[in-house]
Amino acid sequence: MENKVSRAFYDCSPALFRNIAASGFGVAKNYRRYRGMFRVWLNFFKAAQGWTEEQLHEFQNLQLREMVRKAFQEVPYYQDRFAKLGITAADIRSVQDLAKLPLLEKSDVIEAGTDLISRAWPIRKLRWYPTSGSTGTPLQVPRPYYIEQMEWAFLHARFYPSDVINSPYSSFTGLELIPPNQSKPPFWVDNWMNRQRMYSIFHMSTRNLPYYIKSLDSRYSHLYIGYPSAMYTIAKFMQERSFYLHRPPHYILTSSEELQPHYEDALLDAFGSNIRNRYGQNEFVGSITMYDCGHLHYDMDYSILEFLPVGHEDGAILAEVVGTNMHDTAWPLIRYRTGDLVVYNPDDHCAAGYPGQVIRRIHGRTGRYFELPDGSRITNISVIAKKCTNVKLMQVVQQEIGSILVRVVRAPGYSSKDEMNIFQQFRRKIGNSTNIDLEYVTDIERTTSGKFISIINEVAK
Ligand SMILES: [Zn+2]
Known part of the structure; x- marks a missing residue:
């Protein structure tokens, strides 16, 4: 995946070839990481x-x-x-x-x-x-x-549990593993060298998520590692359908994104695993x-x-x-x-x-906070999002002090009662000095590397 030609070749290849390529990259990665010093x-x-x-x-x-x-x-x-x-x-x-x-x-x-x-x-x-x-x-x-x-x-010394060496695992990171327009599974690639299944986080639509869950259920992973928002998307989908894996992972290791309290709750409920977080x-x-x-x-x-x-x-x-x-x-x-x-x-x-x-x-x-007219900053909407019912995803956009736009992806069963509740929860946290607009969207765009940002501050820019 080093240049345009090899990228195009990779994208057009069957799953088997992608697994071979990923395993080849796995060998090269291991070589760079685990020798020398x-x-x-x-x-x-x-x-x-x-x-x-x-x-x-x-x-x-x-x-x-x-x-x-x-x-x-x-x-x-x-x-x-x-x-x-x-x-x-x-x-x-x-x-x-x-x-x-x-x-x-x-x-x-x-x-x-x-x-x-x-x-x-x-x-x-x-x-x-x-x-x-x-x-x-x-x-x-x-x-x-x-x-x-x-x-x-x-x-390996500080973050990974010691019993994960050579254990099968699954990862959920911002790598572009699958072409964007692919509509059929597999939405993952296997790196056989490390017993790793790498899931694409860019294909997690309601239509595709059942394939992810089937794959996770049929192939045991000792740990999941990656962006918490991606694993949360899966956990939430399972929760809504009351589905549980036959053999959930022992550990969930999160990094690269904020591990928000409501992510943690959903991951615990869906998988019951040991959750560990790291910032770097x-x-x-x-x-x-x-x-x-x-x-x-x-x-x-x-x-x-x-x-x-x-x-x-x-x-x-x-x-x-x-x-x-x-x-x-x-x-x-x-x-x-x-x-x-x-x-x-x-x-x-x-x-x-x-x-x-x-x-x-x-x-x-730093950009991820919004400001109230009195100058106080809200750095986290997790506490609010947690109390909003029938909501899949939520994002706050601030373009000017004195108002915010709340983007909401509705979950099945969402009603006007849930809408009222959103306003109430925000008012309880931020008071009445800021105008709140609500916008319903089908999805919330991630960054190019697949990260989900819950607050976009266009004033601070
Ligand atoms: Zn301590």
Whole structure:
């Protein structure tokens, strides 16, 4: 699927060929991820999970100093930028000193291009990965081989349950696996190398969903992994028909999107599985993982995160996530503004004793909130959506302060009573200062990478 010709060839091929192609890609992926430094990183992340918070702080400061020293010596972008600001490497001794440096915007990264790559790294040794660009400009991310191995080692050390190695699994991610106009199953592709069935998340219509469920029921998966909104779509469909799988998965691992409370409820009800969530980005500048204690923890051995307060939510701090990677010397991102938000209370502590700030909730990109005339922000409509009956999907669009448009995909049985209820639920949460318009749609468009965004803020743009 590397170019237009091979893409067209793949799209026109029968399912068997697609499985062979996917398995071939599987071999290549395994080769890139699991050799070289993989073992070293795996041992590192396993060991670091036993470190105390103090040890982690010490480690971060050490890594940061080394990172900054290299950035000042080898990365043209930082040399130029910091010289202008009159800052030297010696000024950055600890994580607290990071505040002396400016934030790095995504637009800065795009503009800087290869100037952000260390001169110590030959560019031909980097692999380029396109990011989704769900909130604007797509970004090409360069990765040295060892960083990809680091990422996979981290996932195996911290996120994946240990009993999933070589187990059959299913994935639901934004890959374009099936041509858009295909109307007959299979809407999935098998990667035999990894015992993985990859489902297309772009074909989940009411007409096609029974095929998905039949496939999930006839082929056991030890775990499901991928976008929570895609798995939620399946769970909701099953719930509506009171259908349950004969052998549901043991685990559901969610990432790349907000795991909203009503997604979690539906997944639990439909599958009864162990749900684990993780927050990360393609830029690999930060990680927050749900540990076995049930909390989301900031992974302090993975990178340095700063939480910059922007407001409050339910009595806790709402903060923007700013990340500094401390392992990637080829493409060092220092104080990179992810645009994502977290909710946390500094007083929250983990009873199991795991270090790293406990995070209560993670919200998508900064654009995903709407604003009330008094300036307060609503970052999440999950609580509202949960109470709306006979509704399949819901999205809020804000074009101007003082009004919102609520797009609704109705479920069977929807009536005027449900419509009234929607207004009531919104009024209860946001009061009377904002005008609410309702629009019925047959589906809600996803981003090009298949992500579902529950709030679109066109004012903030
Ligand atoms: Zn914990």
